[in-house]
Amino acid sequence: MPVGNDNMRKLYHFHGGIHPPSNKTQSTRATIARAPLPAKLVIPLHQHAGETAKPVARVGERVLKGQLIGMPDGIVSSAVHASTSGTITAIDMQLIAHPSGLPNLCATLIPDGEEEWVPRKAIDYRDHSPAGLQHLLRMAGVVGLGGAAFPSDLKLSLDRHKITTLVLNGAECEPYITCDDMLMRERAAEIVQGAEMLRFMLDAEEVLIGIEDNKPEAIASMRAAVAAGGHRRMEVIAVPTVYPGGGAKQLIRVLTGIEVAAGVRSTDKGVQCFNVATAYTVHRAFAHGEPLLSRIVTITGNVLHPRNYEVLIGTPIAELVALGGALPDTDSYIMGGPMMGFPLPSVQVPLVKATNCIIASSKKIFPPPPPVMPCIRCTRCADVCPADLQPQDLFWFAQSREFGRAQAFNLFDCIECGACSYVCPSHIPLVQYYRFAKSEIHAREHDKQLADKARVRHDYREQRIEREKQEKADKLAAREKAAQAARLAGAQPLTAQQQAEQAELETSRAHIRELAQSAVEHADEGTTK
Amino acid sequence: MTEYLLILFGAVFVNNVVMVKILGLCPFMGVSKKLEAAIGMGAATTFVLTLASGSSYLINHYLLGPELSYLTTLSFIVVIAGIVQFTEMVVQKTSPPLYQVLGIYLPLITTNCAVLGVPLLNVQLKHNFMESLVFGFGSALGFTMVMVLFAGMRERMEGADVPAIFKGSAIAMVTAGLMSLSFMGFSGLIK
Amino acid sequence: MLSALLVMSAIAAVLGAVLGFAAIKFHTEGNPLVDKIDDVLPQTQCGQCSYPGCKPYATAIAAGEADINRCPPGGEEGIRKLAELLGVEFKPFGEDAVPKAKSLAVIDESTCIGCTLCIQACPVDAIAGAAKQMHTVIASECTGCELCVAPCPVDCISMQVIGEKIANWKWKYPVYAMTATT
Amino acid sequence: MTLQEFKDILYNGVWKQNTGLVQLLGMCPILAVSSSVVNGVSLGLATAVVMSLSGAAIAPIRDFVPNEARIPVFILIIAVLVTVIQFTMNAYMYSLFVVLGIFIPLIVTNCIVLARIEAFASKNPALQSALDGLAMGLGLTAVLAVLGGIREIFGHGTLLSGIDLVFGDAAKAWVITVVPNYHGFLLAILPPGAFITLGMLIAGKNWLNLRAEQKLKGGSATITPVNGGCAPATR
Amino acid sequence: MFFSPLISKSDSVSAIMLKVLLALLPGIVLYVWYFGPAILVSITLASLTALGTEALMLKLRDRPIMPFLKDNSALLTAWLLALSIPPLAPWWMVVVGTAFAIAIAKHLYGGLGNNMFNPAMVGYAVLIISFPAQMTHWIAPHGMVISELTFPQQLDFIFHDVLPNSDTLDALTMATPLDTLKTHLHLDQPMRQILDMPIYGRFAGHGSEMVALGFLLGGLYLLASRIISWHIPAAFLGTLFVLAGIFHLVDPAHYAGPLFHWFAGASMLGAFFILTDPVSSPTTNNGRLIYAAGAGLLTYLIRVFGGFPDGVAFATLLMNICVPLIVLYTQPKVFGKKGSQP
Amino acid sequence: MRRTIAKASILTALNLLFFAVIGTALLAITYQLTHEPIARSEEQEKLKLVTQIAPPETYDNDIIKDSKELKADELLGNDDTTIAYLGRLKGEPSIAVLQVIAPDGYSGRISLIMSIHSDGRIGGVRVISHRETPGLGDYIEIAKSKWITGFDGKSLDNPGDSGWKVKKDGGSFDYMAGATITPRAVVKAVHKALQYFAQHREELFKQNTASPGKGKAVRGEGDKK
Numbered sequence A: 001m002p003v004g005n006d007n008m009r010k011l012y013h014f015h016g017g018i019h020p021p022s023n024k025t026q027s028t029r030a031t032i033a034r035a036p037l038p039a040k041l042v043i044p045l046h047q048h049a050g051e052t053a054k055p056v057a058r059v060g061e062r063v064l065k066g067q068l069i070g071m072p073d074g075i076v077s078s079a080v081h082a083s084t085s086g087t088i089t090a091i092d093m094q095l096i097a098h099p100s101g102l103p104n105l106c107a108t109l110i111p112d113g114e115e116e117w118v119p120r121k122a123i124d125y126r127d128h129s130p131a132g133l134q135h136l137l138r139m140a141g142v143v144g145l146g147g148a149a150f151p152s153d154l155k156l157s158l159d160r161h162k163i164t165t166l167v168l169n170g171a172e173c174e175p176y177i178t179c180d181d182m183l184m185r186e187r188a189a190e191i192v193q194g195a196e197m198l199r200f201m202l203d204a205e206e207v208l209i210g211i212e213d214n215k216p217e218a219i220a221s222m223r224a225a226v227a228a229g230g231h232r233r234m235e236v237i238a239v240p241t242v243y244p245g246g247g248a249k250q251l252i253r254v255l256t257g258i259e260v261a262a263g264v265r266s267t268d269k270g271v272q273c274f275n276v277a278t279a280y281t282v283h284r285a286f287a288h289g290e291p292l293l294s295r296i297v298t299i300t301g302n303v304l305h306p307r308n309y310e311v312l313i314g315t316p317i318a319e320l321v322a323l324g325g326a327l328p329d330t331d332s333y334i335m336g337g338p339m340m341g342f343p344l345p346s347v348q349v350p351l352v353k354a355t356n357c358i359i360a361s362s363k364k365i366f367p368p369p370p371p372v373m374p375c376i377r378c379t380r381c382a383d384v385c386p387a388d389l390q391p392q393d394l395f396w397f398a399q400s401r402e403f404g405r406a407q408a409f410n411l412f413d414c415i416e417c418g419a420c421s422y423v424c425p426s427h428i429p430l431v432q433y434y435r436f437a438k439s440e441i442h443a444r445e446h447d448k449q450l451a452d453k454a455r456v457r458h459d460y461r462e463q464r465i466e467r468e469k470q471e472k473a474d475k476l477a478a479r480e481k482a483a484q485a486a487r488l489a490g491a492q493p494l495t496a497q498q499q500a501e502q503a504e505l506e507t508s509r510a511h512i513r514e515l516a517q518s519a520v521e522h523a524d525e526g527t528t529k
Numbered sequence B: 001m002t003e004y005l006l007i008l009f010g011a012v013f014v015n016n017v018v019m020v021k022i023l024g025l026c027p028f029m030g031v032s033k034k035l036e037a038a039i040g041m042g043a044a045t046t047f048v049l050t051l052a053s054g055s056s057y058l059i060n061h062y063l064l065g066p067e068l069s070y071l072t073t074l075s076f077i078v079v080i081a082g083i084v085q086f087t088e089m090v091v092q093k094t095s096p097p098l099y100q101v102l103g104i105y106l107p108l109i110t111t112n113c114a115v116l117g118v119p120l121l122n123v124q125l126k127h128n129f130m131e132s133l134v135f136g137f138g139s140a141l142g143f144t145m146v147m148v149l150f151a152g153m154r155e156r157m158e159g160a161d162v163p164a165i166f167k168g169s170a171i172a173m174v175t176a177g178l179m180s181l182s183f184m185g186f187s188g189l190i191k
Numbered sequence C: 001m002l003s004a005l006l007v008m009s010a011i012a013a014v015l016g017a018v019l020g021f022a023a024i025k026f027h028t029e030g031n032p033l034v035d036k037i038d039d040v041l042p043q044t045q046c047g048q049c050s051y052p053g054c055k056p057y058a059t060a061i062a063a064g065e066a067d068i069n070r071c072p073p074g075g076e077e078g079i080r081k082l083a084e085l086l087g088v089e090f091k092p093f094g095e096d097a098v099p100k101a102k103s104l105a106v107i108d109e110s111t112c113i114g115c116t117l118c119i120q121a122c123p124v125d126a127i128a129g130a131a132k133q134m135h136t137v138i139a140s141e142c143t144g145c146e147l148c149v150a151p152c153p154v155d156c157i158s159m160q161v162i163g164e165k166i167a168n169w170k171w172k173y174p175v176y177a178m179t180a181t182t
Numbered sequence D: 001m002t003l004q005e006f007k008d009i010l011y012n013g014v015w016k017q018n019t020g021l022v023q024l025l026g027m028c029p030i031l032a033v034s035s036s037v038v039n040g041v042s043l044g045l046a047t048a049v050v051m052s053l054s055g056a057a058i059a060p061i062r063d064f065v066p067n068e069a070r071i072p073v074f075i076l077i078i079a080v081l082v083t084v085i086q087f088t089m090n091a092y093m094y095s096l097f098v099v100l101g102i103f104i105p106l107i108v109t110n111c112i113v114l115a116r117i118e119a120f121a122s123k124n125p126a127l128q129s130a131l132d133g134l135a136m137g138l139g140l141t142a143v144l145a146v147l148g149g150i151r152e153i154f155g156h157g158t159l160l161s162g163i164d165l166v167f168g169d170a171a172k173a174w175v176i177t178v179v180p181n182y183h184g185f186l187l188a189i190l191p192p193g194a195f196i197t198l199g200m201l202i203a204g205k206n207w208l209n210l211r212a213e214q215k216l217k218g219g220s221a222t223i224t225p226v227n228g229g230c231a232p233a234t235r
Numbered sequence E: 001m002f003f004s005p006l007i008s009k010s011d012s013v014s015a016i017m018l019k020v021l022l023a024l025l026p027g028i029v030l031y032v033w034y035f036g037p038a039i040l041v042s043i044t045l046a047s048l049t050a051l052g053t054e055a056l057m058l059k060l061r062d063r064p065i066m067p068f069l070k071d072n073s074a075l076l077t078a079w080l081l082a083l084s085i086p087p088l089a090p091w092w093m094v095v096v097g098t099a100f101a102i103a104i105a106k107h108l109y110g111g112l113g114n115n116m117f118n119p120a121m122v123g124y125a126v127l128i129i130s131f132p133a134q135m136t137h138w139i140a141p142h143g144m145v146i147s148e149l150t151f152p153q154q155l156d157f158i159f160h161d162v163l164p165n166s167d168t169l170d171a172l173t174m175a176t177p178l179d180t181l182k183t184h185l186h187l188d189q190p191m192r193q194i195l196d197m198p199i200y201g202r203f204a205g206h207g208s209e210m211v212a213l214g215f216l217l218g219g220l221y222l223l224a225s226r227i228i229s230w231h232i233p234a235a236f237l238g239t240l241f242v243l244a245g246i247f248h249l250v251d252p253a254h255y256a257g258p259l260f261h262w263f264a265g266a267s268m269l270g271a272f273f274i275l276t277d278p279v280s281s282p283t284t285n286n287g288r289l290i291y292a293a294g295a296g297l298l299t300y301l302i303r304v305f306g307g308f309p310d311g312v313a314f315a316t317l318l319m320n321i322c323v324p325l326i327v328l329y330t331q332p333k334v335f336g337k338k339g340s341q342p
Numbered sequence F: 001m002r003r004t005i006a007k008a009s010i011l012t013a014l015n016l017l018f019f020a021v022i023g024t025a026l027l028a029i030t031y032q033l034t035h036e037p038i039a040r041s042e043e044q045e046k047l048k049l050v051t052q053i054a055p056p057e058t059y060d061n062d063i064i065k066d067s068k069e070l071k072a073d074e075l076l077g078n079d080d081t082t083i084a085y086l087g088r089l090k091g092e093p094s095i096a097v098l099q100v101i102a103p104d105g106y107s108g109r110i111s112l113i114m115s116i117h118s119d120g121r122i123g124g125v126r127v128i129s130h131r132e133t134p135g136l137g138d139y140i141e142i143a144k145s146k147w148i149t150g151f152d153g154k155s156l157d158n159p160g161d162s163g164w165k166v167k168k169d170g171g172s173f174d175y176m177a178g179a180t181i182t183p184r185a186v187v188k189a190v191h192k193a194l195q196y197f198a199q200h201r202e203e204l205f206k207q208n209t210a211s212p213g214k215g216k217a218v219r220g221e222g223d224k225k
């Protein structure tokens, strides 16, 4: 039951978008529940965009809840903490929730059930500088919970641009997912306070909270919280329900009219966007001194009891599935929504900060797609592309591996929303092709960099050899001269040191000869070919 | 004026050198794999062909006359070869960026039949100086146009699921055939 | 006959003079093509192309002496790029030159006698160590050219294929089984 | 010249580097004059003669020509040879000359002539150059003959029509009517037909090459279908 | 393994093609009404040939056959080709045209979705160039000529090239309205007098204008069901209208009016069914406008000044050649790179 | 040795000159040798055409030599001078061969050559060049059909003014269904040429004064076919 557009504000429109069946009501009937403590936690050290955190706990060590076990390593990185107290039994490669199905470094934690916290220190953010707060967030392991898991502190570093608007993203446009919805319904005040903190750090003027109009309860609850907290220049705005209206760029466009191009940071345009759950986490980090240890996750799909749970990071997904009660015909599990999620390589992989939803999948709810046919250039995909791309052309170039041309046709503006695949009458897995092309291009750029580096090193080496040759030859000549002079002056026996020097000379001469010889040989090979 | 326009229109569309007169096919096939290359070749050819049309008219009219008409081919081609080689050297020196674009195509122009064929047609059609120039320019324009369009098609075709034995020049040839089929639609436009 | 000779001589003389003039006046040299080709080559410097490194191979290609399909480390993609650059047809690898999986040299530290032979062989200075001390390969610099393998007197250098990790994982080309509905 | 060299040059010219099917040079006459076997073969032979003679003429003088005058001089020599042939045909095979029309003088710019001069005659002795020119020319003639044959049969249902232009009226009887009462598929003798038929010939050569390659590899290598969304498939 | 998105809208290529086939039905029904059932014979013949050729080519190309035979695109090509040639065309012409269209214009490029030229129009162009005589023998609408062939006699003609004893082809067939107009203008007859001939109806050819109306109807259905966008029909018919309007206003004695050009020849079929072929037309909206306007201009030029009575087919093919470049130069600005921002 | 500009110019010029002289000489010699036979074959070719429509027994002079330049005339349909060949039998005018153009063919001009006996009867008509649609309008070529021989023996009064039309328009000349424009054009042109002959007969057969040879050759527009 969408609320009418009762906002005061003029809303903008972005091109395209689709209206897939939302399937959200199943999991909003019950309130958020806390998942029980599992018998084992596996905490990946790479849960965020960027570099893997460096393990700082030792195997066998007892850790406390909230204790740092992974230190941020590199600029783009974030901290990882023990989600509960217990013993680290292993730090090794384990299967994680990643589309590659490859293992990565994880810390295994056997909880002792005590939930014994490290000392927590609540702070008043107003007493700190933004830079200090940023560091706190980094050490609290706060990353974006909207999906990308990008370290939030980096998004708060202000360089030269004045931020006018902070956008809170409560759109939650993907079907099935309701974790943000439930969070906003139940913990609106904390989200709003988190927003206030983010505003402080960004020195932003206004806060716009965008929520799709298919979530009237969340809108009401958030509006009440804003009113109750007496927040000025903070507005909860109902935005039209259209996928992918929750994409940061799309939401910013709808709320402010500003379009942020690919490769441009939204901060350059005076806007920054955070997910509502991220704001909530920021509030926990400052007001309670708690690092990011758990998050709200929706378990839905082919389960008996679809519902949202607050789950500790590192909990095996199987535990969550058990809470939902997967039906027998379930054949796989999807992390994320049906539009952008991916099938988990195993139901045993641990839950990570980016896990917003687990969908138990069956042939019934996600039937296997019909056969792929060739693209008939009907441009339905272009009609729905929110990035104003020509997906059929991107596909054409990607499938024939013409990466340069795909790039020229703005491949990297694609946000991989999948709207194009959704409408394609030929059922082409378009996004797959774009991901393939993007990662090939990245790999090539990487290779190119390596090649350039190798060229420099090779040239340097050649020069060095040349120089050394020259130097040695000079030295040799000088010595020879000296020796001759000495011989002329009367044969004096050589000192041991002189002898050694001469021997060395001899070998280096031989070496140079050899080098020269091999160069000739190579050249010969070249020309006789 | 209208008659020049008609000559121009005729040379570009109705009697297109490549599609209808079947001249200049080697560069048409050879330099149309990439759009940029096709544009470069087209520009170079336009320049040379216009110049060749003008100078061959002068040669034919002032140097040869009817008595020496048996020297037409010989003198035309030698002058064309000279123009081409000269242009190449000058462009290379004076405008390296332009040379980047046209350079490698210039030497190929000497052996583009159209460059000799059009001046010969000029003689055969008894064009005067201006008509020769317009006809030469129009033919070159027509050449450039079809080559650029063809290059566009070939670039797109790179992604097509063309049967293995037709990949490359075979399907290009078939495409040229269908293009020439399409150009037959212009027939009769200028009587 | 005479007039014919006169006319043609005049044309030839004028043209010849102009061309000779232009040849000197507008003389240029240098071949930027070599650099362009070299840019495409992978800089592995392995010599598998039968030239002593990438640059010489690039020079040979530019001079029209070498085929474009001689560089296995560049892969088919490399040939394709060369073909595009030079405007020639793509040409697959011959029987003799087949690209291998990308790998890294690894020195068995317990066997290494510190002879420095591998250091001298490495074209990109990717081996660190001094005489009579154990040597190690700087993984980030190694191009996998294998030139250090042969000189080692105690055979302690082995090439290890770089496996797939999350960091270098790539999305695969979408391939689907054909339907059996023919 | 050794026998092997002779064979190599011949094989190279007629098949491996065939101008019409592989190098795609000398296309204009191939496409324009191949509407019948007789036209095609006549022009092909004329071209072969020019190529052979020019190869022989240019190989010995190549070292005396300064670089900047190279192309003009080569072209000049070719032009002279072509014009000589043109006059000869004009004098003694007038009707054929009329049919081949503008394409006789255009042998001068027939790309393949200069291309072979540059690629072969400027690096090899006269005899080899002459043979190379001849072989290339014969390769061209072969393509012209086949192309002409196919187009003539499809277009008119005949073969060898116009033979009387070469051998006089008596030869009229040699014309073979392949399909009697044929409606005439005009497309085949018009330019589009020329292009498409040549495309088919090139594909045919590709097919033969491919088959030969597969035989070499041991047969089983069928072309695996590429699957890029171009073929129906299930995920 | 399967990947996101995991859900999709239920539509398919074959359903789209089927809808286009359905949209042709009003036109076909009117065709049969005015010109008799011979057209059904050529449609059937063309359909069979198209399916056969498609299957053969798929087999040769080592591609699955059934999924493609079921996509209906070959049928569509066949129907459009059959509708653009004279219904009395001998059977071998239908076969040659269709086979050429499917085998060469479509499958040499890689089949469905890969062809650069409109296959049906390639087939048409091949036929009119190769067999111009047969391509000018159109059935006259009912009551137009002295004697009419019965259906069996028509079959006899199509399959055996046999006419009933006394009749000559000339007495049974006539040129199309566009062709007749051209012929008589050539003879310096004034427009008024020509258009008073019985072959002409309310605004174009008698009978054929109604068929065009049928195609217009089907076209509107395609627009409504969003299978085609408005750009191509609007730009094509608009250009034709403007050009014909200008010439007609300046010299009404020699140039027919806009309505005539709309309802004569293949204008309606072209505007809604032929130029809109998604595979061989541009994919950008601006590109579609340019493409269709160009086709309108060429159609008018060829009709009025050129060597063929109707220009739709050649205009389509000529514009097909331009499609890659049109698409290249009309790429829409992507998100965030547009000029208009608040 | 550094090459100076002047030196290089002279060197190149000499080189080119050398080859140009040799080449030109070779060419000139060939030309001298062949231009006789060429002229002969061209004449023969003309004669061949002329004899098709003007049988040798109708004249005894050298018809190719006995020619006259005609100014352009609306009735001949041309806009350039043409050559008429005049046949005489025992000095008496017997037959004239005219070049005629039918301007309104389906796709442009149709060039014809026709002969008219001195009594106004047509000796024969042939199409020299045309651009009519192959397979439809090209039945006017003798190689394709006998249609063109339908003019043989016709004259201004046979079939008379109203008969000089195709049958479809109520005249007496045949046509091929579906292609009436072409025959209409040809019939009209031939009819007009007869009128021209009737008007200019005397002047035409006046003994030759102008020098023959120059002007437009028989072969029409040099169309490539």
Ligand SMILES: Cc1cc2nc3c(=O)[nH]c(=O)nc-3n(C[C@H](O)[C@H](O)[C@H](O)COP(=O)(O)O)c2cc1C
Binding pocket: A075, A076, A144, A146, A148, A149, A150, A154, A155, A156, A157, A158, A159, A248, A264, A265, A266, A267, A272, A273
């Ligand atoms: C070194 C570095 C610094 C960054 N700084 C900022 C920043 O100041 N502001 C910002 O919005 N994003 C910043 N980013 C984030 C990227 O722009 C990133 O694409 C974006 O935040 C991903 O956001 P999403 O979660 O909105 O998709 C930074 C990224 C890197 C690698």
Ligand SMILES: Cc1cc2nc3c(=O)[nH]c(=O)nc-3n(C[C@H](O)[C@H](O)[C@H](O)COP(=O)(O)O)c2cc1C
Binding pocket: A143, A144, A145, A146, A147, A148, A149, A150, A169, A170, A171, A172, A173, A174, A244, A245, A246, A247, A248, A249, A273, A274, A275, A276, A278, A279, A340, A415, A416, A417
């Ligand atoms: C197609 C698409 C849909 C998205 N939908 C949502 C969404 O519904 N809610 C959300 O919070 N973030 C969504 N995101 C992520 C946002 O782009 C953005 O990364 C996030 O709001 C930034 O906040 P965070 O850094 O706090 O996660 C979506 C991203 C994409 C590409």
Ligand SMILES: Cc1cc2nc3c(=O)[nH]c(=O)nc-3n(C[C@H](O)[C@H](O)[C@H](O)COP(=O)(O)O)c2cc1C
Binding pocket: E128, E132, E135, E136, E174, E175, E179, E180, E182, E183, E307, E308, E309, F106, F107, F131, F132, F133, F134, F136, F137, F138, F168, F176, F177, F178, F179, F180, F181, F182, F183
């Ligand atoms: C492609 C095409 C080419 C044509 N070419 C000719 C032609 O060369 N000569 C001709 O007389 N009619 C030609 N026509 C036919 C005319 O357009 C017209 O139909 C015919 O001359 C009228 O003949 P009718 O009076 O017997 O109906 C052609 C028609 C088409 C469709």
Ligand SMILES: Cc1cc2nc3c(=O)[nH]c(=O)nc-3n(C[C@H](O)[C@H](O)[C@H](O)CO)c2cc1C
Binding pocket: A376, E016, E017, E020, E073, E074, E076, E077, E078, E080, E106, E111, E112, E113, E114, E115, E118, E119, E120, E121, E227, E228, E272, E273, E274, E275, E276, E277, E278, E279, E280
């Ligand atoms: C709206 C629409 C119009 C079409 N028009 C044509 C057409 O004009 N000619 C044709 O051969 N196929 C047409 N098709 C069918 C199909 O696109 C065509 O066969 C492809 O070109 C084959 O790859 C059309 C399909 C659609 C959906």
Ligand code: SF4
Binding pocket: A374, A375, A376, A377, A378, A379, A380, A381, A382, A391, A392, A395, A420, A423, A424, A425, A426, A427, A428, A430
């Ligand atoms: S929706 Fe599918 S079939 Fe249509 S144009 Fe896009 S990719 Fe092609």
Ligand code: SF4
Binding pocket: A381, A384, A385, A386, A387, A388, A389, A390, A391, A413, A414, A415, A416, A417, A418, A419, A420, A421, A430, A431, A434
């Ligand atoms: S996945 Fe990319 S191309 Fe497809 S609709 Fe989304 S942004 Fe556009």
Ligand code: SF4
Binding pocket: C041, C042, C043, C044, C045, C046, C047, C048, C049, C050, C051, C052, C053, C054, C055, C057, C070, C071, C072, C073, C074
């Ligand atoms: S084979 Fe080795 S040396 Fe040769 S170009 Fe390739 S990488 Fe460089």
Ligand code: SF4
Binding pocket: C104, C105, C121, C122, C123, C124, C125, C126, C127, C137, C141, C142, C143, C144, C145, C146, C147, C148, C149
């Ligand atoms: S370490 Fe060995 S393999 Fe690696 S770059 Fe050096 S020589 Fe090559």
Ligand code: FES
Binding pocket: B023, B024, B025, B026, B027, B111, B112, B113, B114, D025, D026, D027, D028, D029, D109, D110, D111, D112
């Ligand atoms: S033969 Fe090469 S361009 Fe004509």
